Amino acid sequence: MGFLDISQLNYSYHTKAGETKALSGINLAVREGEFLAIVGPSGCGKSTLLNLIAGLLKTQEGNITIEGAPVAESRDKIGYMLQKDHLMEWRSTEDNIRLGLEINKMETKEKEALMEQMLKQYGLYEFRKVKPKELSGGMRQRAALIRTLVMEPELLLLDEPFSALDYQTRLSVADDIYAILKAEGKTAVMITHDIAEAISMSERVIVLTSRPGRIRKEIQVHLTMEDGKPPVKPSQARSAREFAVYYQQIWKELMGDDDER
Amino acid sequence: MMMNGKRMLFQNLDRQKEEQGISAAQAAYLAGCRREKRVVRLWQWLIMVLFLGLWELGARTGVIDSFVFSSPSGVVETMITMSKDGSLWYHTGITLAETFVSFLLILFFGIGIAVLLWWNTKLSKILEPYLVMLNSLPKSALAPVFIVWLGANMKTIIVAAVSVAVFGSILTLYHSFSETEEDKLKLIYTLGGGRKEALTKVILPGNIPTVVSLMKVNLGLSLVGVIIGEFLAAKAGLGYLIIYASQVFKLDYVITSIFILCVISVLLYHGIARLEKK
Numbered sequence A: 001m002g003f004l005d006i007s008q009l010n011y012s013y014h015t016k017a018g019e020t021k022a023l024s025g026i027n028l029a030v031r032e033g034e035f036l037a038i039v040g041p042s043g044c045g046k047s048t049l050l051n052l053i054a055g056l057l058k059t060q061e062g063n064i065t066i067e068g069a070p071v072a073e074s075r076d077k078i079g080y081m082l083q084k085d086h087l088m089e090w091r092s093t094e095d096n097i098r099l100g101l102e103i104n105k106m107e108t109k110e111k112e113a114l115m116e117q118m119l120k121q122y123g124l125y126e127f128r129k130v131k132p133k134e135l136s137g138g139m140r141q142r143a144a145l146i147r148t149l150v151m152e153p154e155l156l157l158l159d160e161p162f163s164a165l166d167y168q169t170r171l172s173v174a175d176d177i178y179a180i181l182k183a184e185g186k187t188a189v190m191i192t193h194d195i196a197e198a199i200s201m202s203e204r205v206i207v208l209t210s211r212p213g214r215i216r217k218e219i220q221v222h223l224t225m226e227d228g229k230p231p232v233k234p235s236q237a238r239s240a241r242e243f244a245v246y247y248q249q250i251w252k253e254l255m256g257d258d259d260e261r
Numbered sequence B: 001m002m003m004n005g006k007r008m009l010f011q012n013l014d015r016q017k018e019e020q021g022i023s024a025a026q027a028a029y030l031a032g033c034r035r036e037k038r039v040v041r042l043w044q045w046l047i048m049v050l051f052l053g054l055w056e057l058g059a060r061t062g063v064i065d066s067f068v069f070s071s072p073s074g075v076v077e078t079m080i081t082m083s084k085d086g087s088l089w090y091h092t093g094i095t096l097a098e099t100f101v102s103f104l105l106i107l108f109f110g111i112g113i114a115v116l117l118w119w120n121t122k123l124s125k126i127l128e129p130y131l132v133m134l135n136s137l138p139k140s141a142l143a144p145v146f147i148v149w150l151g152a153n154m155k156t157i158i159v160a161a162v163s164v165a166v167f168g169s170i171l172t173l174y175h176s177f178s179e180t181e182e183d184k185l186k187l188i189y190t191l192g193g194g195r196k197e198a199l200t201k202v203i204l205p206g207n208i209p210t211v212v213s214l215m216k217v218n219l220g221l222s223l224v225g226v227i228i229g230e231f232l233a234a235k236a237g238l239g240y241l242i243i244y245a246s247q248v249f250k251l252d253y254v255i256t257s258i259f260i261l262c263v264i265s266v267l268l269y270h271g272i273a274r275l276e277k278k
């Protein structure tokens, strides 16, 4: 049994236009502290899977448990990072970060201290009073991350968290976020379209088939650098020896999907 | 030496300006803006003076009949007598009070009902066609009905004024609420909030600009509604004064009332515009 357990999960959307089967027979166990990446063709049900784990959608068939308890009871253990930062333009950086605390009536001294420490650590302290439109894309994404982390979730769900950023920012924010998650020992499930990003950040990559999403392949990632040690930062991982091999393998799995159709 | 000192002085001045963030080109641009503003103002005054002057001249020489068209000096005289006997303040005060009460009621019901509709999607689906119908109905048609139901009094006037703007406000606000980005609401839910938090943290603060621009329109509409109401059902107020004075051919009073209405609408508009800047 893992930290997060998913068994026999099926999910369908019902609309007037008809029924859309989004997920089919998903079985998955995620260890505590693991970084898991999910890749798959567009529309295969990745966001649906994350929404189910987050408890934003109700499960129809199958079970999802976190530390043995159903997700409905564990919502406060889960942090969710969306594709866009969704900072409220009318709130200052720190008030944006307080949003979750306000909602959960958790504005305690300890939380304020934690927030201040995170703002300093991630280079946003000088910008805590300014409105989001004065922040760069990377800063906004970091602010959104602090907003999630200040709630101290045990499991972090990331839905294409970097796709709104330009390539440069994307690499550095990925490094930042990776470092933060590892330092805090968080379990993370990340969806991405970027195979390189999946390999460089995660310990395991799950490849889904096109709709309805099933698990097509699980790939354990072990990277070694020139010196024989694993890479420290995701941005270095691209020069790891096995990188190209993993890239090829995942690429083939994703493409192979088209052949079968 | 002299030259040098002078140049340095200028350089210093330039630098000072630049430190304030103003270069020579920027200063020239700002000067241009000021000049244009002066020209615009000048023309605005010129048009007014010309209009009033010609009107007065026409009335004096008998080119236009001052009995029917009144005259600027007649209006001034009327204003003086009216302010002396207090009727000017009385009628203006009544109209203003009715306008403010209607305006606040429109704001209250507009926001309140829009929130209710946003909260209860089924209710909004059920009520939408009725709201659309009520919104496009010419509200002046309702005024006589209100008189029958409520009597010829201030209640009728306020209800008439509210009816002019409230349905449009509800529809505008409700649509603006529903167009809020779905993912912003999702964010609230991921942070453990419910519909109430979505309302107070996203929907309401995010729609302040819509509310303010709606307030601008509604202030004008409440005044329209109040005047319509006063035409039909009042014993006091500027609308009453206009109707009464026109029936007894006291055109000086009619024009004076209209002039006061002009002043009121300008002042109200600027009041809201100032609020908007904050």
Ligand SMILES: Nc1ncnc2c1ncn2[C@@H]1O[C@H](COP(=O)(O)OP(=O)(O)OP(=O)(O)O)[C@@H](O)[C@H]1O
Pocket (backbone or CB within 6 Å): A013, A014, A015, A020, A022, A040, A041, A042, A043, A044, A045, A046, A047, A048, A049, A211
């Ligand atoms: N609310 C909804 N109602 C009906 N169908 C939906 C809804 N949300 C998603 N779908 C459908 O379910 C399928 C899976 O959607 P999902 O958003 O999970 O895909 P995804 O893998 O995240 O795609 P992408 O990579 O483009 O983000 C899609 O075909 C989509 O059209």
Ligand SMILES: [Mg+2]
Pocket (backbone or CB within 6 Å): A046, A047, A048, A159
């Ligand atoms: Mg998606």
